[in-house]
Amino acid sequence: MIPELGHFALALAVAIAAAQAVLPIVGARARDARLMGAAPALAVGQMIALIAAYGCLIWSAVVNDFSVYDVAMNSSSHEPLFYRITGTWGNHDGSILLWCLVLAVCGGAVALFGRNLPSALRARVIGVLGIVSAGFLLFTLTASNPFQRMWPPPIQGAAINPLLQDPGLAIHPPILYTGYVGFSIPFAFAVAALLEGRVDATWGRWVRPWTLAAWCFLTCGIALGSWWAYYELGWGGFWFWDPVENASLLPWLTGTALLHCAIVVEKRETLKTWTVLLAIATFSLSLCGTFMVRSGILNSVHSFAEAPTQGVFILVLLAITIGGSLALFAFRAPAMAATGVFAPISREGALVLNNVLLCAICAVVFTGTTYPLFAALLHMELSVGAPYFHLTVVPLLVPLFAAMSVGPVLSWKRADLLPALLRLWWAAAIAALIGIAAEFGLHRSFAAAGFAGAAWLILGAFAEVIERIRLFRIPLANSWARLQAQPLGVWGAAVAHAGMGVTVAGIAGMSLAMSTIVAMTPGQTIGFGGYRWHVLDIRKVPGPDYTARVVDLQIMRDGRQVAVVHPSLRTFTQQKQTVTDTSIQTNLLRDLYIAPGGEQGGKMVLRLHVNPLAAFVWLGALVMALGGALSLIDRRLRVGAPARRGVVGVPA
Amino acid sequence: MIRSRFAAVLGVLLLFAGPAFALSSPSEMLANPVLEKRAEALGMQLRCVVCQNESIEQSNASLAQQFRGIIRRRVEEGWSDKRIIAWMVQRYGTFILLRPPFNPMTWLLWGAPALALLVGGAAVVLARRRHPTSPEPLSPAEQQRLADLLK
Numbered sequence: 001m002i003p004e005l006g007h008f009a010l011a012l013a014v015a016i017a018a019a020q021a022v023l024p025i026v027g028a029r030a031r032d033a034r035l036m037g038a039a040p041a042l043a044v045g046q047m048i049a050l051i052a053a054y055g056c057l058i059w060s061a062v063v064n065d066f067s068v069y070d071v072a073m074n075s076s077s078h079e080p081l082f083y084r085i086t087g088t089w090g091n092h093d094g095s096i097l098l099w100c101l102v103l104a105v106c107g108g109a110v111a112l113f114g115r116n117l118p119s120a121l122r123a124r125v126i127g128v129l130g131i132v133s134a135g136f137l138l139f140t141l142t143a144s145n146p147f148q149r150m151w152p153p154p155i156q157g158a159a160i161n162p163l164l165q166d167p168g169l170a171i172h173p174p175i176l177y178t179g180y181v182g183f184s185i186p187f188a189f190a191v192a193a194l195l196e197g198r199v200d201a202t203w204g205r206w207v208r209p210w211t212l213a214a215w216c217f218l219t220c221g222i223a224l225g226s227w228w229a230y231y232e233l234g235w236g237g238f239w240f241w242d243p244v245e246n247a248s249l250l251p252w253l254t255g256t257a258l259l260h261c262a263i264v265v266e267k268r269e270t271l272k273t274w275t276v277l278l279a280i281a282t283f284s285l286s287l288c289g290t291f292m293v294r295s296g297i298l299n300s301v302h303s304f305a306e307a308p309t310q311g312v313f314i315l316v317l318l319a320i321t322i323g324g325s326l327a328l329f330a331f332r333a334p335a336m337a338a339t340g341v342f343a344p345i346s347r348e349g350a351l352v353l354n355n356v357l358l359c360a361i362c363a364v365v366f367t368g369t370t371y372p373l374f375a376a377l378l379h380m381e382l383s384v385g386a387p388y389f390h391l392t393v394v395p396l397l398v399p400l401f402a403a404m405s406v407g408p409v410l411s412w413k414r415a416d417l418l419p420a421l422l423r424l425w426w427a428a429a430i431a432a433l434i435g436i437a438a439e440f441g442l443h444r445s446f447a448a449a450g451f452a453g454a455a456w457l458i459l460g461a462f463a464e465v466i467e468r469i470r471l472f473r474i475p476l477a478n479s480w481a482r483l484q485a486q487p488l489g490v491w492g493a494a495v496a497h498a499g500m501g502v503t504v505a506g507i508a509g510m511s512l513a514m515s516t517i518v519a520m521t522p523g524q525t526i527g528f529g530g531y532r533w534h535v536l537d538i539r540k541v542p543g544p545d546y547t548a549r550v551v552d553l554q555i556m557r558d559g560r561q562v563a564v565v566h567p568s569l570r571t572f573t574q575q576k577q578t579v580t581d582t583s584i585q586t587n588l589l590r591d592l593y594i595a596p597g598g599e600q601g602g603k604m605v606l607r608l609h610v611n612p613l614a615a616f617v618w619l620g621a622l623v624m625a626l627g628g629a630l631s632l633i634d635r636r637l638r639v640g641a642p643a644r645r646g647v648v649g650v651p652a
Numbered sequence: 653m654i655r656s657r658f659a660a661v662l663g664v665l666l667l668f669a670g671p672a673f674a675l676s677s678p679s680e681m682l683a684n685p686v687l688e689k690r691a692e693a694l695g696m697q698l699r700c701v702v703c704q705n706e707s708i709e710q711s712n713a714s715l716a717q718q719f720r721g722i723i724r725r726r727v728e729e730g731w732s733d734k735r736i737i738a739w740m741v742q743r744y745g746t747f748i749l750l751r752p753p754f755n756p757m758t759w760l761l762w763g764a765p766a767l768a769l770l771v772g773g774a775a776v777v778l779a780r781r782r783h784p785t786s787p788e789p790l791s792p793a794e795q796q797r798l799a800d801l802l803k
Binding site for chain 2: 235371378383385386391605
């Protein structure tokens, strides 16, 4: 009964989305206030229908209703409740339903929070979201219905993939999808602007917070995925340049560019066409990221196996969404003229440079990821792996990082480069000193350059704040008063830029990582990386749906105990799969990382890693997202945009 | 992983950085640490052909294990890196190279960064030429007023 209700709610959502796709846009064109006024109600209705549908799916998993195919294939009554719930999005059909749910929530958010948007713009935005929703909901209903029944139902479900049975990965898809799908809002605003033929500061003011929110989620989502790979896959690495990882990086790069462009549109009313194009590109890359990879076109360890018909359906949907919006752009973009003017050396100029570099990195990653696909069409087999990306991306990152600290101290419209650089001399000097000290201390040029870059980014990030409070140029008390008066948006930018510096420091630290492989018996001690590693015991421990071989390992330094850790090998009885449960002991400055590799003749093979500054890699991403959040709660951004003149419409 | 980035970026400076990650037992490692490092660096550049997107040093597949053994034997026999890579490519094709070779088929791939920068730069220059958007320089009177305001 409950799955049928979910099925019905899904069908209802398709119908509502279809109405949402047509009525508001027709209404905006015909200037019919009633049709436009229907938009928020339809968006909220679709959201409620999908929440109900997803609730039914979760209910089916919670009560172990194995007559539902999706539950039978991906859940089991032996699993803890938490993983039965998160298992609903740990598979293809459920994850697409979740994707649609997030899209519907985005539509609902525009309807609920966008009350003082001009009604024609709001109707068009919600209409565009409705078009995207209708397509993907139709796909869910017809080709990947998670409520499909199977008869006779199995007595026990097949259970979730053990690799996915992990708290980090369990919450990863909702966060990542919120990031991916959140970019549908700037996309809808961009398409609405093209339909309307107008982009102005009001538009920029509306687009920016939505972009920022999506960007924060995507940043956290990518960091969470990378962290999961670090502790769960057990190689001690955090980024593998895998197609799935690259697919999430692509919209992040263009999304970051979009974020900065939206500022220019809002403040200076220029770079409009470019911003619209970036908004379209970012959501298009999000769509590709979610579905191209899932369709199995690109080789990946993460992709779910898929039926070819589903792939074709998805490709047609992608072609319509992406191709349609780009065609609209080609027709309508020339009509939008920039009003603001700026000199090449100015804040705008720096943001243009930021965009060129970010998009160049995006193009390189895209080329590298898809090249094997095109080479295969020409009957040539080749691989593009990590060495390619390191050689091509790092040279583009260097000028980007160099400019990241300079841009914010330049003034809008026109600026002088030399005085701006002089304001940063102290940051450059400290960064150079750190780099030189690291080079002499470590004799590792990559790490030394990385630490210098990190210092430059972190110090440079706060240069604008220091400039604004005129530190040491006016009395300290006055500086303090100015500091308290700084809007949160200024802090947000500084914190986000500093976060990048923290991540760079982490990457530099990780380049100094050491590892070894040892086979040890209980009672044995070895020395490695400045620590003594002593195996206390190797035990057998039963878990809820697995049995584990646990190693009790004591780590000592200078005769004192640092930690006792318990890495294990978990053999999941039902799935007959063994998963490495690594142990990570961190004090933020270094990770002691232990991964058991298997037992051989009474000895346990252990991989021991000492990873300096590993935590900084993800900490930096969190700081970046925190910076975004600070900007989001800035009052200046929360205050509604002033209503525009001459727009026909009714209040909601 | 990060070591491979390190090695790739500073390939000339530090050719042989990169620890082994997936050796299934310590006995696989060569006794001579210099040779072992060379073998690891070589392994990081070769793709495991069974699993996707993992180098043979990172892969747990038995085929990757065999490859690791082969490379270590060749290294011990005194083959040069170039010769070992060429030998592997000859047997398993360019697919095995994680770092694709530079040839007419991959010009576009390796040229991507320069091309992207060129296209981006050209787009900026063209856009600015079409709509001359530079502001007028300040007149002496305006400069005077600005200096007064900033005092």
